[in-house]
Amino acid sequence: MNPSPPALALAGVACTFVSKDDPGQRYTAVEDVTLTVGAGEFVAVVGPTGCGKSTLLNVAAGLLQPSTGSVQVFGQPLAGINTRAGYMFQAESLMPWRTALANVMAGLEFRGVAAAEARTQAEGWLRRVGLGGFGDRYPHQLSGGMRKRTSLAQTLALDPDIILMDEPFSALDIQTRQLMENEVLELWQGAERRAAPGAGPTGRKAVLFITHDLDEAIAMSDRVVIMSAGPASRPIGEFTIDIPRPRDVAEIKTSQHFIELHAAIWARLRDEVLKGYTQQLGKAA
Amino acid sequence: MFKPTPRNIRLWQVGLLAAVFAFWHVMTAPGLIPPMMFDNDRQAAFFFGEPVKIVGRIWTWFVAEADIYRHLWVTLIETLLAFGIGSVLGLLCGLWLALSPMASAILEPYIKAANSMPRIILAPIFAVWFGLGIASKVALGVTLVFFIVFFNVYQGVKEVSPVVLANARMLGANRKQLLRHVYLPSATSWVFSSLHTSVGLAFVGAVVGEYLGSSQGVGYLILQAEGTFDINTVMAGILVLTAFALVLDAAVGRVEKRLMKWQPRAGETEKL
Numbered sequence: 001m002n003p004s005p006p007a008l009a010l011a012g013v014a015c016t017f018v019s020k021d022d023p024g025q026r027y028t029a030v031e032d033v034t035l036t037v038g039a040g041e042f043v044a045v046v047g048p049t050g051c052g053k054s055t056l057l058n059v060a061a062g063l064l065q066p067s068t069g070s071v072q073v074f075g076q077p078l079a080g081i082n083t084r085a086g087y088m089f090q091a092e093s094l095m096p097w098r099t100a101l102a103n104v105m106a107g108l109e110f111r112g113v114a115a116a117e118a119r120t121q122a123e124g125w126l127r128r129v130g131l132g133g134f135g136d137r138y139p140h141q142l143s144g145g146m147r148k149r150t151s152l153a154q155t156l157a158l159d160p161d162i163i164l165m166d167e168p169f170s171a172l173d174i175q176t177r178q179l180m181e182n183e184v185l186e187l188w189q190g191a192e193r194r195a196a197p198g199a200g201p202t203g204r205k206a207v208l209f210i211t212h213d214l215d216e217a218i219a220m221s222d223r224v225v226i227m228s229a230g231p232a233s234r235p236i237g238e239f240t241i242d243i244p245r246p247r248d249v250a251e252i253k254t255s256q257h258f259i260e261l262h263a264a265i266w267a268r269l270r271d272e273v274l275k276g277y278t279q280q281l282g283k284a285a
Numbered sequence: 286m287f288k289p290t291p292r293n294i295r296l297w298q299v300g301l302l303a304a305v306f307a308f309w310h311v312m313t314a315p316g317l318i319p320p321m322m323f324d325n326d327r328q329a330a331f332f333f334g335e336p337v338k339i340v341g342r343i344w345t346w347f348v349a350e351a352d353i354y355r356h357l358w359v360t361l362i363e364t365l366l367a368f369g370i371g372s373v374l375g376l377l378c379g380l381w382l383a384l385s386p387m388a389s390a391i392l393e394p395y396i397k398a399a400n401s402m403p404r405i406i407l408a409p410i411f412a413v414w415f416g417l418g419i420a421s422k423v424a425l426g427v428t429l430v431f432f433i434v435f436f437n438v439y440q441g442v443k444e445v446s447p448v449v450l451a452n453a454r455m456l457g458a459n460r461k462q463l464l465r466h467v468y469l470p471s472a473t474s475w476v477f478s479s480l481h482t483s484v485g486l487a488f489v490g491a492v493v494g495e496y497l498g499s500s501q502g503v504g505y506l507i508l509q510a511e512g513t514f515d516i517n518t519v520m521a522g523i524l525v526l527t528a529f530a531l532v533l534d535a536a537v538g539r540v541e542k543r544l545m546k547w548q549p550r551a552g553e554t555e556k557l
Contacts, residue, residue, distance in 0.1 A: 063451050081454055093452035097470040097547045106466065107456035140549035158456065 005075030007162050007206035008037040008060055008085075013069030015055050029055040031232040033069070035225060037162070040204035042188065044217035046269060047227030048276030053210040054090070057164050060208060061087050073162070086160035088151055088168045094139040100150045101126060101135030107158040125153035129183065145176040149183075156187065165209045169216070181220060181249045189246055214269065218261055219249040226269050229276035237268045310336045334520040342521040357529065359502040363419055363491035364533070367426020368484050372476060375431045379438025380464070380472060400436075404428045408497045417498050426490025430483045434476055441475030442468050474548065477541050484537050488530055503529070
């Protein structure tokens with residue numbers, strides 16, 4: 001076997017949804033997707049709306065079985081839920097009947113960590129995402145940004161080797177968003193210092209980050225993958241982002257190199273966005 | 286000076302009650318005013334009772350002879366048992382049917398039929414099956430409570446947010462943990478949202494059951510008084526039951542507030 005297999009490898013994945021009421025109605029969300037995320041690599045996937053980005057993430061998480069193709073996690077074929085991955089959802093995913101602390105504890109509890117130990121760890125993670133004093137709040141008592149931080153702590157508390165993020169900050173205002181992006185980058189880079197054995201060459205976690213915001217994608221990732229407009233969307237381009245780390249998402253947006261990369265990727269992406277937009281208009285008409 | 290304002294609203298509420306009783310007294314007290322609707326001045330009292338005598342009756346029950354507590358206790362026990370058993374059964378069946386689509390598809394028409402049936406009419410059957418003691422009243426209450434809770438739980442499980450569910454699965458929850466940490470809390474929130482209705486119906490079941498045949502309970506007192514055309518005692522029984530239902534409702538409100546503190550309430554602000 002390869003000495004260091006990629007954290008996540010999708011090969012020839014296609015997902016076709018069949019309408020339950022009318023089996024003749026089919027919709028192929030993604031087709032022929034081959035995508036790898038190296039251990040410790042931060043990969044961002046961008047594409048026009050409705051291009052099946054979330055479908056891809058659900059496949060990687062094991063929540064969705066692909067119609068064809070294979071998924072490998074650290075060289076092992078994926079069956080059922082991807083236990084080495086943590087998933088940050090786009091929508092509200094916290095359990096509303098649990099406090100912030102209990103939500104962060106949930107994963108540890110499910111995995112059989114003793115309550116006292118789980119509590120200590122969860123408190124540590126809440127502090128790390130800046131919510132030290134908010135553990136006793138219920139989700140509805142937290143602001144949108146605080147709920148996202150709680151979700152982040154919930155995901156990271158399990159120390160996953162792969163983090164899947166589905167437009168996690170799309171619902172936040174621009175200031176909160178930049179703060180959160182920087183925090184995620186810091187936590188991700190900081191993982192190096194707390195390196196757990198076997199978590200990739202640098203101790204960093206592999207990240208598959210889905211977004212429709214090109215700025216966000218370039219600012220955060222090592223590699224940007226562009227998806228074509230749906231239906232049957234697939235990766236159509238890849239750009240390596242060689243901006244040195246550590247980065248500050250707000251600062252690098254004005255750097256010359258960032259602007260060049262943005263122009264190059266946008267040139268490729270623009271046609272797809274327009275295509276996707278026309279298709280949506282056509283559907284609405 | 287006495288315009289209704291949010292501050293003296295209690296005063297107005299008490300005043301309204303006093304006015305109703307005063308009107309009642311004036312219209313029914315024999316010889317107070319000339320009879321309008323009836324042939325003689327005792328008939329109004331016979332049909333509608335006299336507030337003073339009703340209050341006297343209640344005083345006798347609660348203070349002078351203090352013999353109503355035994356009956357109230359029986360009615361309370363019946364209500365609580367009906368509510369408890371009905372809720373647990375409804376919760377279990379709701380969870381089961383919501384999580385096994387096949388069983389729910391098979392049972393669907395029967396559940397609909399059982400729900401549309403006027404279940405109060407089962408009271409005589411329960412009296413035959415379970416006798417005239419507590420059991421038949423509890424059974425009647427259970428059939429009333431069960432369906433309220435059942436439908437709410439069923440709905441609650443069906444409407445668990447798919448994202449919350451997927452998240453719990455990603456966090457490593459197995460089927461049992463999903464049931465305990467996701468489905469159950471979500472379903473209980475629906476049970477509590479129907480708490481007022483189901484406690485009310487448990488109470489209805491208990492009283493109606495007693496009224497149809499029993500040897501104790503407030504419904505029994507009313508039945509007895511009715512047998513001797515003692516309208517004052519009937520009215521007193523109704524007032525006691527109303528007050529009892531109000532107390533029960535307030536207790537439920539307190540329990541609900543404690544258990545549902547995770548649910549957002551409109552207009553609630555964060556206290557920092």
